[in-house]
Amino acid sequence: MEKYTYKQEINITPELMTRINELISHYPEDKRKSALLPVLHEVQDAHDNWLSYELQEKVAEILNIQPVEVFEVVTFYTMFNQKPIGKYMFEFCRTSCCMIRGAEDMMDYTCQKLGIKEGETTVDGMFTVVGVECLGACGYAPMMQLGDFYKEHLTKEKIDEIITDCKAGKITLHDK
Amino acid sequence: MKVTIDGHEIEVEPGTTILQAARMIGGDLVPPAMCYYSKLKGSGGKCRCCLVEVSKGSEADPRPMPKLMASCVTGCMDGMEVNSTASPRVEEARKSVTEFLLINHPLDCPVCDQAGECDLQNLSFQHGKSQTRFIEEKRTFEPEDIGDKIQLHMNRCILCQRCVQVADQLTDGRVHGVMNRGDHAQISTCISTAIDNEFSGNMIDVCPVGALTDKTFRFKSRVWFNKPYNAHRNCDKCCGKTTVWMFGDEIQRVTARKDEYHEVEDFICNTCRFDKKDVKDWVIEGPRKFEKFSVINRNKYALNAPKVVIETEKFILEGREQDQKKISMVEVPLKTNGNSKS
Amino acid sequence: MGTKILLDKINIPGIKTYEVYRANGGYASVEKALKTLTPDEVTEEVKTSGLRGRGGAGFPMGLKWSFIDKKSGKPRHLVCNADESEPGTFKDRYLMEYIPHLLIEGMITSSYALGANLSYIYIRGEYMWVYKILERAIKEAYAAGWLGKNILGTDFSLDLHVHCGAGAYICGEETALIESLEGKRGNPRIKPPFPAVSGLWANPTVVNNVESISAVPWIVMNSGEEYAKIGIGRSTGTKLISASGHIKNPGVYEIELGLSVEEFMNSDEYLGGMMNERPLKALVPGGSSVPILPANLIYKTAAGEDRLMTYESLSDGGFATGSMLGSGGFIVYNDTACIVRNTWNFSRFYHHESCGQCTPCREGTGWLEKVLHRIEHGHGRMEDIDLLWDIQSKIEGNTICPLGDAASWPVAAAIRHFREEFEYHIRFPERIKNRDHFVNEPFEKVRNLV
Numbered sequence: 001m002e003k004y005t006y007k008q009e010i011n012i013t014p015e016l017m018t019r020i021n022e023l024i025s026h027y028p029e030d031k032r033k034s035a036l037l038p039v040l041h042e043v044q045d046a047h048d049n050w051l052s053y054e055l056q057e058k059v060a061e062i063l064n065i066q067p068v069e070v071f072e073v074v075t076f077y078t079m080f081n082q083k084p085i086g087k088y089m090f091e092f093c094r095t096s097c098c099m100i101r102g103a104e105d106m107m108d109y110t111c112q113k114l115g116i117k118e119g120e121t122t123v124d125g126m127f128t129v130v131g132v133e134c135l136g137a138c139g140y141a142p143m144m145q146l147g148d149f150y151k152e153h154l155t156k157e158k159i160d161e162i163i164t165d166c167k168a169g170k171i172t173l174h175d176k
Numbered sequence: 177m178k179v180t181i182d183g184h185e186i187e188v189e190p191g192t193t194i195l196q197a198a199r200m201i202g203g204d205l206v207p208p209a210m211c212y213y214s215k216l217k218g219s220g221g222k223c224r225c226c227l228v229e230v231s232k233g234s235e236a237d238p239r240p241m242p243k244l245m246a247s248c249v250t251g252c253m254d255g256m257e258v259n260s261t262a263s264p265r266v267e268e269a270r271k272s273v274t275e276f277l278l279i280n281h282p283l284d285c286p287v288c289d290q291a292g293e294c295d296l297q298n299l300s301f302q303h304g305k306s307q308t309r310f311i312e313e314k315r316t317f318e319p320e321d322i323g324d325k326i327q328l329h330m331n332r333c334i335l336c337q338r339c340v341q342v343a344d345q346l347t348d349g350r351v352h353g354v355m356n357r358g359d360h361a362q363i364s365t366c367i368s369t370a371i372d373n374e375f376s377g378n379m380i381d382v383c384p385v386g387a388l389t390d391k392t393f394r395f396k397s398r399v400w401f402n403k404p405y406n407a408h409r410n411c412d413k414c415c416g417k418t419t420v421w422m423f424g425d426e427i428q429r430v431t432a433r434k435d436e437y438h439e440v441e442d443f444i445c446n447t448c449r450f451d452k453k454d455v456k457d458w459v460i461e462g463p464r465k466f467e468k469f470s471v472i473n474r475n476k477y478a479l480n481a482p483k484v485v486i487e488t489e490k491f492i493l494e495g496r497e498q499d500q501k502k503i504s505m506v507e508v509p510l511k512t513n514g515n516s517k518s
Numbered sequence: 519m520g521t522k523i524l525l526d527k528i529n530i531p532g533i534k535t536y537e538v539y540r541a542n543g544g545y546a547s548v549e550k551a552l553k554t555l556t557p558d559e560v561t562e563e564v565k566t567s568g569l570r571g572r573g574g575a576g577f578p579m580g581l582k583w584s585f586i587d588k589k590s591g592k593p594r595h596l597v598c599n600a601d602e603s604e605p606g607t608f609k610d611r612y613l614m615e616y617i618p619h620l621l622i623e624g625m626i627t628s629s630y631a632l633g634a635n636l637s638y639i640y641i642r643g644e645y646m647w648v649y650k651i652l653e654r655a656i657k658e659a660y661a662a663g664w665l666g667k668n669i670l671g672t673d674f675s676l677d678l679h680v681h682c683g684a685g686a687y688i689c690g691e692e693t694a695l696i697e698s699l700e701g702k703r704g705n706p707r708i709k710p711p712f713p714a715v716s717g718l719w720a721n722p723t724v725v726n727n728v729e730s731i732s733a734v735p736w737i738v739m740n741s742g743e744e745y746a747k748i749g750i751g752r753s754t755g756t757k758l759i760s761a762s763g764h765i766k767n768p769g770v771y772e773i774e775l776g777l778s779v780e781e782f783m784n785s786d787e788y789l790g791g792m793m794n795e796r797p798l799k800a801l802v803p804g805g806s807s808v809p810i811l812p813a814n815l816i817y818k819t820a821a822g823e824d825r826l827m828t829y830e831s832l833s834d835g836g837f838a839t840g841s842m843l844g845s846g847g848f849i850v851y852n853d854t855a856c857i858v859r860n861t862w863n864f865s866r867f868y869h870h871e872s873c874g875q876c877t878p879c880r881e882g883t884g885w886l887e888k889v890l891h892r893i894e895h896g897h898g899r900m901e902d903i904d905l906l907w908d909i910q911s912k913i914e915g916n917t918i919c920p921l922g923d924a925a926s927w928p929v930a931a932a933i934r935h936f937r938e939e940f941e942y943h944i945r946f947p948e949r950i951k952n953r954d955h956f957v958n959e960p961f962e963k964v965r966n967l968v
Contacts (some may be wrong), residue, residue, distance in 0.1 A: 026681070026721070027679075029702070029739060033700065033701035033702075034681075034701045037681070037683060037684050037701060040684065042843065052592065053366065053367050054922075063701075066350055066351070067351075068351055068352060068353045068365065068366065069701075071353065071367075072354060072355060072702075072703055073893055075366070076356070076686065076703040076704060076873075077683070077684035077686050077704075079643045079644070079684040079685035080684060089681055095605045095862075095864075096606070096849065096863045096864060096867075097606055097849055099859075099860075100764065100851065100855050100860070101762075101763070101764075104953065110270045118956065130793035132685075133605075133687070133867050134605040134606075134687075134867065135644050136603060136608045136642070136644065137611075138605065138607070138608055138763075138849070139760060139762040139768035140872050141762065142770070145644060148646035148650070149646075153924055159806075175650045194950050196681050220708075221708040222918070223876070223877050224877050224916055224917070243859070243916075244915065272916070276877050276878055276880075276881035276885075276912070277881070277914075278884055280884075310885065312888040312889070312892075335874065354703065354874070357703070357872070357873050357874045358869060358880060359872065360874070361873075361874030361875075405689045407677060491738055509766070
């Protein structure tokens with residue numbers, strides 16, 4: 001399996017563990033499994049935005065569940081990445097409301113500018129462009145998701161600016 | 177409580193589902209069930225083959241239910257009236273579900289070990305069309321090896337999830353499950369772990385199609401060439417009551433005993449299923465009966481069929497020594513115990 | 519100007535923070551309910567208000583509350599459905615982002631009415647920054663004593679947490695949401711049992727939309743009767759409408775139910791008319807799942823009456839000539855939009871979001887998408903139109919959850935009202951090669967070819 005060939009360094013820092021324990025405390029003691037989705041988000045954010053099988057097994061261990069229960073969940077939800085992706089992932093909404101306001105043109109422009117196709121990552125591992133389904137910003141189309149935030153009312157100029165900012169390290173991905 | 181199905185009245189206990197009530201009546205009005213399994217908790221409701229029309233909700237609330245209901249998960253109410261085969265709407269729905277189940281199915285019955293005892297085959301015979309309207313490319317999955325006992329053929333799967341329930345309810349530590357979603361949902365272990373624990377073999381028996389088959393029986397025979405016998409042995413892990421599938425004096429396969437709805441009477445352990453293939457291990461009780469029209473019955477117990485000798489090499493390849501060497505089974509013994517990967 | 523119930527304070531600077539919210543009358547409903555009303559009295563007020571679930575189905579909220587099993591003695595839960603993912607809908611996000619304490623206040627009051635001591639807000643994972651906003655707001659509410667043990671010195675205790683999903687439209691279905699909250703795949707459960715009897719961790723649970731819960735504080739403060747005075751007939755109160763598409767002013771608007779569609783579309787207070795003054799072609803009035811309406815059925819019903827923004831008027835004429843209010847995702851299309859492409863787009867969405875549990879939806883949504891993809895890309899056959907009709911009719915009503923219906927309705931309505939466009943795509947594959955094919959040459963101009 002292709003996915004299995006990627007290796008990831010697992011590092012559950014004490015800060016991350018504190019946060020995980022806080023999330024687990026939101027649920028009754030015998031329902032630790034309920035914390036799975038929030039915990040996976042935190043763990044993924046701390047590990048270059050993807051989850052290797054080893055990392056998923058680690059999460060299973062923390063929550064006292066079978067690894068397969070984590071695999072099942074990770075493969076079900078689209079926000080969990082199972083292989084390495086670019087540092088900055090541009091997720092363009094391409095559902096109707098965005099489409100009719102030119103989302104496809106924006107995505108094409110970005111791909112062209114970065115020299116990749118939809119779904120691909122640049123060679124330097126900086127950018128990934130993907131098309132996703134409705135993100136709930138239909139009135140502010142075209143738009144994309146970048147990390148925890150939305151970039152709305154996109155124009156070509158705005159995309160240029162975002163890419164420049166990314167390269168300069170001026171973009172905050174996660175709200176911690 | 178009184179329930180009427182297709183005009184047949186029956187008294188049932190509260191909590192009985194429509195499907196169970198129909199099975200109590202028996203006969204043609206029993207809805208087909210691809211995912212429901214009475215011995216597995218939480219099964220049913222998924223395949224939608226057993227849809228029925230409720231023309232009267234109950235004595236207290238006689239309104240008909242607007243939608244067709246999945247009979248396997250809908251409880252009976254007192255005075256309920258149900259149409260199963262009597263309703264054209266139900267017939268139409270079963271046809272469409274059958275069509276949906278088949279559009280992405282590989283239709284590889286000729287090479288499928290399940291053929292002859294396959295619920296999907298039966299369903300297609302009853303409700304399927306002989307043509308397809310699906311001209312798109314079929315969905316396929318990467319093959320996955322799940323150990324030396326069970327062969328997973330995901331392309332044939334209909335996602336009834338019975339095997340997941342078996343793993344949950346019969347074994348400790350489930351290692352496989354449903355991965356991905358939508359029409360890419362698949363039964364998988366994700367990391368190609370071998371599924372192997374004392375009761376994992378029951379996944380094969382509960383699988384309604386050829387998605388999970390016995391690797392030790394793979395390509396050995398066709399089920400209708402085998403003669404099924406009831407047999408038992410003293411087993412400290414399970415009931416030890418099985419059906420052994422014989423070819424001549426050889427036990428080619430051991431399964432649990434299945435009733436008329438193709439549900440096992442008792443789950444059996446992997447030792448009985450995979451490790452006891454010697455006639456001496458078993459007390460043979462007698463031939464196992466199958467429903468009247470089953471293809472398995474085509475095989476006549478009493479008849480002493482002459483041994484068929486296939487002399488391919490001798491006749492077809494006569495005089496072509498080079499070819500003979502290339503495909504000779506004498507020089508390259510054919511491995512049939514599942515070492516080959518599909 | 520219509521009455522504003524949810525958005526009346528949205529423009530107050532700093533309303534996001536606890537102090538400003540509290541200074542502007544925030545959390546008064548909690549005080550009033552906990553100190554002067556019994557839980558049943560709160561439920562009664564909500565019943566009187568006629569408030570209908572704002573998530574899409576429009577089920578009366580008070581009635582839903584009254585179903586909760588209080589006899590079993592099991593702990594009860596209230597779960598707020600903030601998994602807003604219906605294409606065209608973005609109202610809940612607006613509420614939570616700009617006035618998070620309103621939802622928290624509603625959650626406390628509603629939990630009190632239901633006798634729930636542990637409640638959750640389930641927010642979609644993509645709204646991660648809103649998740650953090652809510653998380654902080656909840657911390658503020660805990661610090662101010664609105665959450666926790668013995669709120670306001672009464673014996674009512676409530677723990678409220680926010681839980682994030684991770685990208686699955688199906689988790690907006692209440693039983694799938696509960697599964698997801700339990701840390702599982704978002705597969706809808708088979709009903710019955712309904713969540714009101716066996717929901718989260720098999721306890722009695724009520725799941726309500728953000729907008730519905732946010733209306734509760736106003737109802738408690740002003741009485742259900744006052745709420746019922748707003749609106750028309752069984753469509754009481756105000757509704758948030760998320761407007762998008764080819765209009766001048768996209769965004770979230772609060773309207774009194776009963777406003778006419780024409781006024782909503784064209785008045786400057788609301789959408790301000792069509793973008794670039796192009797003609798109106800079609801409207802999806804309630805999120806992608808509801809049937810699309812062609813131009814001639816938007817302002818007037820088939821019976822010639824004014825079309826109003828109410829549950830009843832929008833569905834007037836059934837699916838033959840009507841649609842639904844749904845979740846209030848108001849998507850407007852002008853003449854440059856291609857209905858075939860749009861239908862394919864919606865079908866791709868449902869194909870992508872189907873959970874894969876039951877057969878008709880798992881196989882049918884994929885089939886619909888593939889056929890529509892062929893037609894849109896110039897490889898259609900005339901019989902495909904009937905095939906599409908047949909497939910959608912076989913999905914509808916035969917699935918576990920309403921996603922199957924939601925996937926089939928847009929296809930059915932597109933064929934019903936825009937069949938000619940499908941025929942055009944099939945007969946003239948050369949003319950639709952470019953994805954913007956109707957931008958330069960709207961369908962109206964080439965209709966005579968079909």
